Amino acid sequence: MALDKNGIAQRIAQELRDGWYVNLGIGIPTLVANYIPKGIEVEFQSENGVLGMGPFPFEGEEDADLINAGKQTITTMQGASFFDSATSFAMIRGQHVQLTVLGAMEVSENGDIANWKIPGKMVKGMGGAMDLVASADNIIVAMMHSNRAGASKLLKACSLPLTGVACVKKVVTELAVLEIKDGAFHLIERAPGISVEEIQSKTLGKLIINGDVPEMNL
Amino acid sequence: MNKQVGNVQEALKGLDNGMTLMLGGFGLCGIPENSINEIVKLGTTNLTCISNNAGVDDFGLGLLLQNRQVKKMISSYVGENDEFERQMLSGELEVDLIPQGSLAERCRAGGAGIPAFFTPAGYGTEVAEGKEVRVFNGKPHILENALHADFAIVKAWKGDTEGNLIYKATARNFNPMMAMAGKITIAEVEELVPAGSLDPNEIHTPGIFIQRIFQGEKFEKRIEQRTTRSK
Numbered sequence: 001m002a003l004d005k006n007g008i009a010q011r012i013a014q015e016l017r018d019g020w021y022v023n024l025g026i027g028i029p030t031l032v033a034n035y036i037p038k039g040i041e042v043e044f045q046s047e048n049g050v051l052g053m054g055p056f057p058f059e060g061e062e063d064a065d066l067i068n069a070g071k072q073t074i075t076t077m078q079g080a081s082f083f084d085s086a087t088s089f090a091m092i093r094g095q096h097v098q099l100t101v102l103g104a105m106e107v108s109e110n111g112d113i114a115n116w117k118i119p120g121k122m123v124k125g126m127g128g129a130m131d132l133v134a135s136a137d138n139i140i141v142a143m144m145h146s147n148r149a150g151a152s153k154l155l156k157a158c159s160l161p162l163t164g165v166a167c168v169k170k171v172v173t174e175l176a177v178l179e180i181k182d183g184a185f186h187l188i189e190r191a192p193g194i195s196v197e198e199i200q201s202k203t204l205g206k207l208i209i210n211g212d213v214p215e216m217n218l
Numbered sequence: 219m220n221k222q223v224g225n226v227q228e229a230l231k232g233l234d235n236g237m238t239l240m241l242g243g244f245g246l247c248g249i250p251e252n253s254i255n256e257i258v259k260l261g262t263t264n265l266t267c268i269s270n271n272a273g274v275d276d277f278g279l280g281l282l283l284q285n286r287q288v289k290k291m292i293s294s295y296v297g298e299n300d301e302f303e304r305q306m307l308s309g310e311l312e313v314d315l316i317p318q319g320s321l322a323e324r325c326r327a328g329g330a331g332i333p334a335f336f337t338p339a340g341y342g343t344e345v346a347e348g349k350e351v352r353v354f355n356g357k358p359h360i361l362e363n364a365l366h367a368d369f370a371i372v373k374a375w376k377g378d379t380e381g382n383l384i385y386k387a388t389a390r391n392f393n394p395m396m397a398m399a400g401k402i403t404i405a406e407v408e409e410l411v412p413a414g415s416l417d418p419n420e421i422h423t424p425g426i427f428i429q430r431i432f433q434g435e436k437f438e439k440r441i442e443q444r445t446t447r448s449k
Contacts, residue, residue: 056446058447058448059448062445065388065389067442070443071245071247084391085319086394122303126345127294128318130320130340165343
């Protein structure tokens with residue numbers, strides 16, 4: 001069965017390692033914080049200026065001055081810190097953040113990502129995404145395999161304006177975990193009950209399948 | 219040096235049509251709402267506004283957009299404002315969208331006397347169009363210029379009459395860099411105290427960057443995305 005958004009987040013959470021600082025984008029990536037594996041410590045950075053982001057506040061305890069990059073009210077963990085936007089992006093550009101998880105509209109087989117603009121239709125802006133993808137060493141994209149019209153989002157080349165070039169290392173969708181290297185998607189895992197053929201048929205970019213592809217272990 | 223002015227009207231003296239403004243804040247968090255409301259009343263037009271976001275339709279910078287006071291916006295993300303998107307797609311509003319980190323650094327550079335800098339953000343995208351590219355350590359970077367403003371308008375939690383500022387939580391965001399980059403920088407604060415009342419160790423923005431400071435009459439501090447969990 002294909003994963004839901006929480007399933008995608010749960011699978012991505014398995015990529016977290018002890019001691020990492022992690023930036024989670026808006027949408028599915030935000031959910032990753034709900035599935036931190038037992039026994040490891042990670043700290044979440046939100047690019048609007050907080051390190052050590054905690055869960056949403058209890059009702060009645062919201063603070064208008066304390067939000068995440070998605071403008072949602074949040075709390076902080078023990079040991080948290082606040083800083084200005086220039087310092088925040090110094091952390092990001094300076095590669096002090098070990099993992100970035102973000103959503104995408106399209107990803108290409110060489111790791112290009114498009115997620116900020118549909119010309120003539122939707123122009124929301126790139127926010128911090130271009131800074132993040134240009135600098136982060138380890139970028140995982142969390143997204144659905146196809147768009148709402150049913151078209152594949154894993155392409156030979158992106159058709160939408162790019163956010164960054166050759167930067168995405170891994171993609172986790174409701175169907176599969178794919179690694180991007182040497183100009184191709186490499187199928188690493190498939191969602192429980194999903195066939196390799198289904199993934200193949202929904203992936204337009206070059207897909208490499210090596211031997212038996214294991215199911216995700218969630 | 220005493221930077222205190224009596225009220226928002228006095229703080230905005232000299233603001234004129236066609237000027238470039240920097241306005242602090244991220245979303246609706248840490249925006250100078252008293253000053254924005256006053257600019258709406260003043261009706262100043264043809265403004266270029268440098269601000270990470272554009273408010274929402276009926277609060278923050280969205281009010282200036284509704285009122286057609288803005289000629290050009292320089293921002294990184296404008297997704298929460300339908301009127302903005304409409305004016306942008308119809309060509310009524312000039313918009314320069316730039317990566318958030320580049321925006322922050324361009325403001326910082328403006329205040330710090332750095333005319334331009336190289337960053338990897340935006341390389342290979344339409345943001346890089348027309349910009350010089352140079353390779354450092356095998357990686358391409360693009361040249362981004364510093365930003366300046368006729369007025370920088372920031373919001374702080376506490377300030378003293380010297381113009382020293384302390385921000386609260388994530389309401390800090392763009393305010394410290396913009397404070398440095400204004401020819402005239404106005405600080406509106408929730409609480410204005412006499413010089414000597416704030417611990418110098420805790421100052422985020424030193425008063426040298428501030429020309430005018432006042433205590434805002436009222437802070438609505440609207441929350442854009444109220445998210446909670448149950449007990």
